Amino acid sequence: MTDRKENKDAYEMIIKAIDLGVYGPGDRLVESELADRFGVSRTPVREALQRLEIESFLSRDGRSLIVASLDHTQLGELYSVRAELEGLAAYLAAQHAAPEEIRVLYDMIEKDREIVDDPKKLSRANRRFHNQLHLASHNRFLIKQLHQVHRTMALLASTTLSADGRGPMALDEHRAIVDAISAGDGAGARAALKKHLSYAFETRLKLDAGEVKSII
Structure with missing residues (x-):
C-alpha cells in the first residue's frame, strides 16, 4: 500500500x-x-x-x-466567485484585523512599488498581499476557500500586471482597500476590493482580446 x-x-x-x-x-x-x-x-x-x-x-x-486552461465562461465564473469571497474577506478584515496586520499590508504595498516594473515579481508579491489580506479576515473557513480559488488562478497563462500601466494602478487599488480596512469601514473595504478585481478582470479580457499592450 x-x-x-x-x-x-x-x-x-x-x-x-x-x-x-x-x-x-x-x-x-x-x-x-x-x-x-x-x-x-x-x-x-x-x-x-x-x-x-x-x-x-x-x-x-x-x-x-x-x-488545464480556463475558457471564457470559466474565467467569468472564477472572477465572480473570487470577488464575492475576497470582498467578504476585506469586510471581515475591517472588523478583525490587528493594527500589526494592517501595518504589514501597508508595508507590502510600499515594497511592491520597488518592483512595479517587473510583472513576474509583482505578480508573486500580489499573491502574497492578497493572502495576507485573507489571513486578516480571521475566518479559517473563508481562508480555505480562497486558497482553493487562488490555486485555480494558476491556470491562467499570464498576469494582468503585465498590461501597460496596470501595476501602479493595482497598487493604488490595494492602498484604497487597506485604507478602508484601517478605518474599520467594512462596506468600503468590500467595495474597494470588488472594484479592484473588476478592473483586473476587465484587463484580462482585453489582454486575451489583444486590446491592451503587454510589457513583457
Whole structure:
C-alpha cells in the first residue's frame, strides 16, 4: 500500500509547480518525468495526477494529461466567485484585523512599488498581499476557500500586471482597500476590493482580446 504521506507530498509538489508556473496551461505532465523530478515513486504521482484531473487542474489531450486552461465562461465564473469571497474577506478584515496586520499590508504595498516594473515579481508579491489580506479576515473557513480559488488562478497563462500601466494602478487599488480596512469601514473595504478585481478582470479580457499592450 502506498504511504499516505508520499501521496500527499506528490500532490502538493505537482500543484505547487503549477502554482509557481513551472508547468503552465497546455503543458503535458508525464508520470515518469514527474517521479524523477520530485524523487518519489510513480504510484503516488499517478494517484496525484488522477486527483488533479478530478479537481479539473488537469485535462485530457488524447491519452496525455495536460495542465488545464480556463475558457471564457470559466474565467467569468472564477472572477465572480473570487470577488464575492475576497470582498467578504476585506469586510471581515475591517472588523478583525490587528493594527500589526494592517501595518504589514501597508508595508507590502510600499515594497511592491520597488518592483512595479517587473510583472513576474509583482505578480508573486500580489499573491502574497492578497493572502495576507485573507489571513486578516480571521475566518479559517473563508481562508480555505480562497486558497482553493487562488490555486485555480494558476491556470491562467499570464498576469494582468503585465498590461501597460496596470501595476501602479493595482497598487493604488490595494492602498484604497487597506485604507478602508484601517478605518474599520467594512462596506468600503468590500467595495474597494470588488472594484479592484473588476478592473483586473476587465484587463484580462482585453489582454486575451489583444486590446491592451503587454510589457513583457
